[in-house]
Amino acid sequence: MNVQPSARARILSTARELFHSRSYVDVGITEICRRAQIHKGSFYHFFPSKRDLALAVIDDMAAEWARGFVGEAFDPALPPLERLDYMVDAVYYWQKAAKDLEGHMPGCLFGNLALELSTRDDVLRAKLTAVFQRANTRFRDTLDEAVETGSLAPVDTGETAAAMLAFLEGVILLAKTQNDPEVVRTLGPAIRTIRIDHHHGS
Amino acid sequence: MNVQPSARARILSTARELFHSRSYVDVGITEICRRAQIHKGSFYHFFPSKRDLALAVIDDMAAEWARGFVGEAFDPALPPLERLDYMVDAVYYWQKAAKDLEGHMPGCLFGNLALELSTRDDVLRAKLTAVFQRANTRFRDTLDEAVETGSLAPVDTGETAAAMLAFLEGVILLAKTQNDPEVVRTLGPAIRTIRIDHHHGS
Numbered sequence: 001m002n003v004q005p006s007a008r009a010r011i012l013s014t015a016r017e018l019f020h021s022r023s024y025v026d027v028g029i030t031e032i033c034r035r036a037q038i039h040k041g042s043f044y045h046f047f048p049s050k051r052d053l054a055l056a057v058i059d060d061m062a063a064e065w066a067r068g069f070v071g072e073a074f075d076p077a078l079p080p081l082e083r084l085d086y087m088v089d090a091v092y093y094w095q096k097a098a099k100d101l102e103g104h105m106p107g108c109l110f111g112n113l114a115l116e117l118s119t120r121d122d123v124l125r126a127k128l129t130a131v132f133q134r135a136n137t138r139f140r141d142t143l144d145e146a147v148e149t150g151s152l153a154p155v156d157t158g159e160t161a162a163a164m165l166a167f168l169e170g171v172i173l174l175a176k177t178q179n180d181p182e183v184v185r186t187l188g189p190a191i192r193t194i195r196i197d198h199h200h201g202s
Numbered sequence: 203m204n205v206q207p208s209a210r211a212r213i214l215s216t217a218r219e220l221f222h223s224r225s226y227v228d229v230g231i232t233e234i235c236r237r238a239q240i241h242k243g244s245f246y247h248f249f250p251s252k253r254d255l256a257l258a259v260i261d262d263m264a265a266e267w268a269r270g271f272v273g274e275a276f277d278p279a280l281p282p283l284e285r286l287d288y289m290v291d292a293v294y295y296w297q298k299a300a301k302d303l304e305g306h307m308p309g310c311l312f313g314n315l316a317l318e319l320s321t322r323d324d325v326l327r328a329k330l331t332a333v334f335q336r337a338n339t340r341f342r343d344t345l346d347e348a349v350e351t352g353s354l355a356p357v358d359t360g361e362t363a364a365a366m367l368a369f370l371e372g373v374i375l376l377a378k379t380q381n382d383p384e385v386v387r388t389l390g391p392a393i394r395t396i397r398i399d400h401h402h403g404s
Contacts, residue, residue, distance in 0.1 A: 023318050025227045104321040114379040115314045116225050119306040128379050162376065162385075163369075163392045170372025174364065177316040177330050183364075187398070190365045196392045 008046045010036040016057045020109045021102060023116055024054060054113070055127055061109055062131050069094065074138050080146035081192060084139075084164070088188035091172065096181040107176035111169045136161050159196040167191050210248045212238040218259045222311045223304060225318055226256060256315070257329055263311055264333050271296065276340050282348035283394060286341075286366070290390035293374065298383040309378035313371045338363050361398040369393050 014036040018027040029050055033043050047053040065071075073087040091108075099105045106112075110131050118125045139161035146152035168191060175183035216238040220229040231252055235245050249255040267273075275289040293310075301307045308314075312333050320327045341363035348354035370393060377385035 021321055023225070023227055025225055026322075102321075106321055107317055111375055112317045115309055115317045115375060118378045118381060119223055119304075119308055120228075122381075125379060125381065132376060132379060159388060160392070163373070163389045166372035166376045166389055167365075167369045167396070168372065169375050170368035170370065171365070173313055173317060173371050173375065174334060174368045176320045177327060177334060179320060179324075179327065186361060187365045187368055190362070190396050190398045193395060193397050194369070194392050195395050196389070 007036075007038055007042055011038055011043060011046060011053065012056060012060050015053050016061060016109070019054070019057060019113070020106045021104070024050075024113060025116065029053075051121065051123060054124055058110065058113070058124075058127050058131060062134070066134075070135075070138070074142060079151065080142045080149065081151055083142050084191050085189065088168070088184065088191060091168065092181055092184040092188065095172070095175065095184060099179065099181055105176045105179050105181055108169060108172045111172060132165060136165055139164050154198070155195045156198045160194060163194050163196055164191050167194055209238075209240055209244055213240055213245060213248060213255065214258060214262050217255050218263060218311070221256070221259060221315070222308045223306070226252075226315060227318065231255075253323065253325060256326055260312065260315070260326075260329050260333060264336070268336075272337075272340070276344060281353065282344045282351065283353055285344050286393050287391065290370070290386065290393060293370065294383055294386040294390065297374070297377065297386060301381065301383055307378045307381050307383055310371060310374045313374060334367060338367050341366050356400070357397045358400045362396060365396045365398055366393050369396055 011032060015027070015032050018032060018035070029040065029043060033040050047056065069090040070087070073090050074083050078086060095105050110128055113124065114128045140157050143152060143155065143157040143161055147154050147157060168188070171184055171187045174187070175181055213234060217229070217234050220234060220237070231242065231245060235242050249258065271292040272289070275292050276285050280288060297307050312330055315326065316330045320330070342359050345354060345357065345359040345363055349356050349359060370390070373386055373389045376389070377383055
């Protein structure tokens with residue numbers, strides 16, 4: 001019974017690497033099975049469809065991020081606004097390491113899949129929306145704390161958080177287009193300047 | 203001799219629509235020819251490869267934008283910072299119209315192709331980088347004018363322009379993920395708050 005978890009894990013890590021370095025549509029199940037050294041029959045035992053595999057890849061990567069550098073960046077021991085700088089730095093070092101290894105900056109897997117698939121797969125779109133929503137909550141909680149502790153003038157923290165997340169995704173997009181992680185380091189710190197004030201007289 | 207330009211135009215508009223509503227890899231030359239009612243032999247007369255087609259689609263769309271709503275948004279008769287609001291509005295109405303028609307928000311064709319292809323095609327990547335660079339110049343010229351006329355405190359206009367373009371692409375990305383053009387209208391106006399100051403003692 002030990003074989004099954006490791007076979008599933010091999011499929012997951014192979015698919016994640018291929019989806020991230022290329023795209024979802026460009027990578028077929030046959031190639032994933034070949035590279036993961038899995039029989040196609042076993043594949044369908046773990047994942048009834050390619051979409052099911054992509055859902056698991058997204059969950060897997062989101063969980064790893066939450067435990068890893070996103071968790072570190074949003075360390076409650078850091079002053080709240082410094083967590084934003086830490087997050088930008090983490091994105092920079094991650095993209096730079098990937099480029100040094102593979103020759104090309106892969107960008108954000110979630111952003112890549114979102115632009116590739118959102119018009120065509122509402123199930124994957126909903127999954128990615130949930131991932132972004134959780135990231136949004138981290139930013140919003142951080143901004144709430146910054147406002148409470150006086151390091152940030154009052155803003156609409158929910159909308160400002162969403163705008164900051166959008167900015168980070170957009171910076172990664174431009175950096176990937178130029179294949180230059182330095183773009184993240186040059187533009188990223190401007191995340192702190194973004195603000196959306198309360199509307200509607202509140 | 204009248205047939206050739208119109209056949210080429212049919213291929214271009216069909217490919218653009220399909221690449222935009224789905225993706226580059228997902229759409230094959232056979233499907234493009236069928237929908238455009240072109241023989242495959244004629245296709246290769248106009249475009250030696252799918253990449254050549256994509257290069258032409260990008261040029262075609264960039265030229266149309268420059269003549270169309272981007273040209274209108276960056277109208278020199280408008281106060282410079284209002285051009286940014288106009289650009290955000292134009293993106294909103296464009297995405298809303300596309301969603302009303304097709305059911306899904308297609309996002310920015312350039313951003314979509316950039317995330318899909320940048321790791322795998324340096325020729326298309328360079329073309330998209332040039333498109334973003336021209337957009338960047340429009341933003342920078344606008345910010346230069348705003349600083350000169352006193353409506354904006356001095357900033358590093360080149361880097362701030364790039365950050366604003368990144369923000370716009372990121373907002374479109376989040377809106378496409380949620381399939382909700384209203385996200386553009388809610389978050390987009392924060393483009394005005396982004397700023398990157400001069401570094402290095404200048």
